[in-house]
Amino acid sequence: xxxxxxxxxxxxxxxxxxxxxxxxxxxxxxxxxxxxxxxxxxxxxxxxxxxxxxxxxxxxxxxxxxxxxxxxxxxxxxxxxxxxxxxxxxxxxxxxxxxxxxxxxxxxxxxxxxxxxxxxxxxxxxxxxxxxxxxxxxxxxxxxxxxxxxxxxxxxxxxxxxxxxxxxxxxxxxxxxxxxxxxxxxxxxxxxxxxxxxxxxxxxxxxxxxxxxxxxxxxxxxxxxxxxxxxxxxxxxxxxxxxxxxxxxxxxxxxxxxxxxxxxxxxxxxxxxxxxxxxxxxxxxxxxxxxxxxxxxxxxxxxx
Amino acid sequence: xxxxxxxxxxxxxxxxxxxxxxxxxxxxxxxxxxxxxxxxxxxxxxxxxxxxxxxxxxxxxxxxxxxxxxxxxxxxxxxxxxxxxxxxxxxxxxxxxxxxxxxxxxxxxxxxxxxxxxxxxxxxxxxxxxxxxxxxxxxxxxxxxxxxxxxxxxxxxxxxxxxxxxxxxxxxxxxxxxxxxxxxxxxxxxxxxxxxxxxxxxxxxxxxxxxxxxxxxxxxxxxxxxxxxxxxxxxxxxxxxxxxxxxxxxxxxxxxx
Numbered sequence: 001x002x003x004x005x006x007x008x009x010x011x012x013x014x015x016x017x018x019x020x021x022x023x024x025x026x027x028x029x030x031x032x033x034x035x036x037x038x039x040x041x042x043x044x045x046x047x048x049x050x051x052x053x054x055x056x057x058x059x060x061x062x063x064x065x066x067x068x069x070x071x072x073x074x075x076x077x078x079x080x081x082x083x084x085x086x087x088x089x090x091x092x093x094x095x096x097x098x099x100x101x102x103x104x105x106x107x108x109x110x111x112x113x114x115x116x117x118x119x120x121x122x123x124x125x126x127x128x129x130x131x132x133x134x135x136x137x138x139x140x141x142x143x144x145x146x147x148x149x150x151x152x153x154x155x156x157x158x159x160x161x162x163x164x165x166x167x168x169x170x171x172x173x174x175x176x177x178x179x180x181x182x183x184x185x186x187x188x189x190x191x192x193x194x195x196x197x198x199x200x201x202x203x204x205x206x207x208x209x210x211x212x213x214x215x216x217x218x219x220x221x222x223x224x225x226x227x228x229x230x231x232x233x234x235x236x237x238x239x240x241x242x243x244x245x246x247x248x249x250x251x252x253x254x255x256x257x258x259x260x261x262x263x264x265x266x267x268x269x270x271x272x273x274x275x276x277x278x279x280x281x282x283x284x285x286x287x288x289x290x291x292x293x294x295x296x297x298x299x300x301x302x303x304x
Numbered sequence: 305x306x307x308x309x310x311x312x313x314x315x316x317x318x319x320x321x322x323x324x325x326x327x328x329x330x331x332x333x334x335x336x337x338x339x340x341x342x343x344x345x346x347x348x349x350x351x352x353x354x355x356x357x358x359x360x361x362x363x364x365x366x367x368x369x370x371x372x373x374x375x376x377x378x379x380x381x382x383x384x385x386x387x388x389x390x391x392x393x394x395x396x397x398x399x400x401x402x403x404x405x406x407x408x409x410x411x412x413x414x415x416x417x418x419x420x421x422x423x424x425x426x427x428x429x430x431x432x433x434x435x436x437x438x439x440x441x442x443x444x445x446x447x448x449x450x451x452x453x454x455x456x457x458x459x460x461x462x463x464x465x466x467x468x469x470x471x472x473x474x475x476x477x478x479x480x481x482x483x484x485x486x487x488x489x490x491x492x493x494x495x496x497x498x499x500x501x502x503x504x505x506x507x508x509x510x511x512x513x514x515x516x517x518x519x520x521x522x523x524x525x526x527x528x529x530x531x532x533x534x535x536x537x538x539x540x541x542x543x544x545x546x547x548x549x550x551x552x553x554x555x556x557x558x559x560x561x
Contacts, residue, residue, distance in 0.1 A: 031371075032370035079432045080431060084369040104432050108394070109438075132414075133461075156480045187383045188385035249370075302375075303377050
C-alpha cells in the first residue's frame, strides 16, 4: 500500500468517546499507577455515558472517577483501591447505594480472560481461585462466572475462566504513528492481551511520531497497526497517574482526590471542578497548571 | 546498647529475615517491599525481587508506591507484563516466597482482602484479590504481614479472598493448589506459624515487651501455644539504618510507628 491508501486513524478525544454507546463493555488498559487512561474516563463522564461495564485487572482513580460519576454499572476486576493511599471511597458509596455490581476475579484470572478473548478461545484454565469465595460468591454472572472441572487429561482439578471479547479496548501508550503502530515503554501489564481482545481498539497516545521512528525501533511496537481502529493523541492522558519516560504521578493531586472522595460533597466538588467544570482535556490541564505538569516530566535515565 | 525502633521498623526487620538468599520473591509495595529490599541489602543480596506488574530482578533506588511504579523500572533486569510474572513465573512454580497482607485472617491462614460485612450488603469494600489469590495459590511459601488488631484475627472470614491452608490437611491438595501456603504470620506484637500436623495457626514468638496473654487477648480464634515461646529477635542498628536509606522520605516508615 502507498501512504495515501493507508487510512489515517487519528480522531479527537471527543469523537472517540462518542463511539461508545451506553451499555457497552470496555477493556480498560493501564496497570496500577501506570498508563491509566484518565483523559478517556473524563470524556466519558463529560458525555454522560451510562451503564458501561469495565473489564480490567487493577485500576484506581480511573474507576473511582467513572463509578463516582455513575458511568459504570458493572465491573469485572481483580483490584480497586488507590495503592499507598487507601480504599476506593466512591466505589464503597456506590456499592452501598446498590448502584454498581462487581464480579471479583484475581489478576491472573482477568489477564487470562483477556488472553482467551484475544486468542478467540471461549475459556482459559488457571490454577488459582479454587477453594475460595471468588468461586462461591457470585453477583450477576450466575454459573457463567467460572467453572471448576476435572482436567480431561490429568484428572486434577482446574479452574476455567470465561474469555472476554468486550465491545471496545481502551489502551494508553507512549507513542504511536498515524496508522496506529503503538509503542509502550516500561511494563505492559495486561495490555498486550487486552488490546487484542476487544471488538474495536482505541489507542490513546502521549505523542504521534513518524512512521520512520516506529520502523527504526519495531521491537517496541507492542501493538501493531493492524489491531488498531482509532488513535487519539492526548498529552498527559494519565495525569494524575504516571506514564513511563514521559511524566511521574502527581502525588499531591492524588492525595487531594482521595481526601475529597471521602464524602459525596467532596467528590462532587472535584467532579464539578476538574471534570465537568472544563470544556475538554486541555481545560483540565490548564486547571492543573502547566508549570506543575512540567515539574512532573520524567528525567533520564530514571523514566519518572 | 539498646536499639530503638518503631513498630513498623520492627515488623519490617522481622519480615526481612524470612527472605533467603537467591530466592525469587514477590514483594508488592509497602512494608513487604521494604522488607524484601532490606533482605537484599543485608543477608540476601541475590534475592530476585519481582513485581507482578512485570518488573523482574528489581533494585529500585526510590521506594515504589505502586506495583507498576516507574521507580521499579530503573535498574531491573527485565520489564515485561502480567502473564509473564503471574503466569510463566508464579503459576510455573518459580516463586519461592510471596508477601501478603490482609484485613482478616482465620486459624488456617486464609485471607480476606475483599469485603468487611456480609457479601450481599457489605460494610466496606476492600481492594479485592489483585494478584493475592494467585500468589497464595501458587507461591512455594507465603509470608503474611499484618498490624495486630483483634478484629482481624477471626474464627470465620467475611469473605475468603486468598487460600491459606483452607480447611486443613489435604484441602490445598484437593484443589490442586501448587503452592505450599502460609509459612509465617508477622504482626507488630508476635510471629505465628502453622502446626505441621493440623495446619492450624500457632504462636511462634512474641516481640519484646509483649506476653503470650497479650497475644491471646488479641485473637478471636483458638491459637496453639507451645510450651516454650521465645522472644522475637530485635532489629539490629544496621537493619534500621539501611531501611531508612531505602525509604529516606519515610513513605512507609514514616507512617504509624
